[in-house]
Amino acid sequence: MTDPVAHQGPAASGTAGAAGNVEYRVAHLHDRLAAEELGELGVRAEIRAGAVALTGTVPSAQCRESVLRVAREELAGLTVHADLVVAEASRPDHAEEL
Numbered sequence: 001m002t003d004p005v006a007h008q009g010p011a012a013s014g015t016a017g018a019a020g021n022v023e024y025r026v027a028h029l030h031d032r033l034a035a036e037e038l039g040e041l042g043v044r045a046e047i048r049a050g051a052v053a054l055t056g057t058v059p060s061a062q063c064r065e066s067v068l069r070v071a072r073e074e075l076a077g078l079t080v081h082a083d084l085v086v087a088e089a090s091r092p093d094h095a096e097e098l
Contacts, residue, residue, distance in 0.1 A: 022047055022078065029074040038066055043084065045071070051079035057087045 026045045033040045040063065043056040052075055058064045064084050071080055 022052070025074055025078070026052060029071060032070050032074060033067065036070070038063065038070070040067060043067055051081055054080060054082040054084060057085045059086075060088055061086050 026047060029045050033043055040058065042058065043054060046053050046055070052071075054067070054071055058067060064086055067084060068082060071082070
């Protein structure tokens with residue numbers, strides 16, 4: 001499932017300087033995700049076909065929203081597609097019969 005975070009323009013305008021700027025912004029996004037309260041290392045951000053793709057698994061819907069918020073801040077003005085899976089571990093509602 002692709003969730004467009006922002007669609008305000010291409011990730012790279014075709015110039016080497018613009019592409020380098022996008023790579024820097026993606027690297028800074030990785031740093032923020034790892035360093036902030038999220039400590040999220042399971043999310044990958046890659047430049048694909050002129051857009052930034054966020055992929056991976058997060059532990060909760062709240063964490064997913066936090067990742068998307070940070071991505072909007074760091075990658076403002078870029079096309080971003082998010083394919084983040086929420087893997088909430090909840091208790092079983094009944095006992096397993098053996």
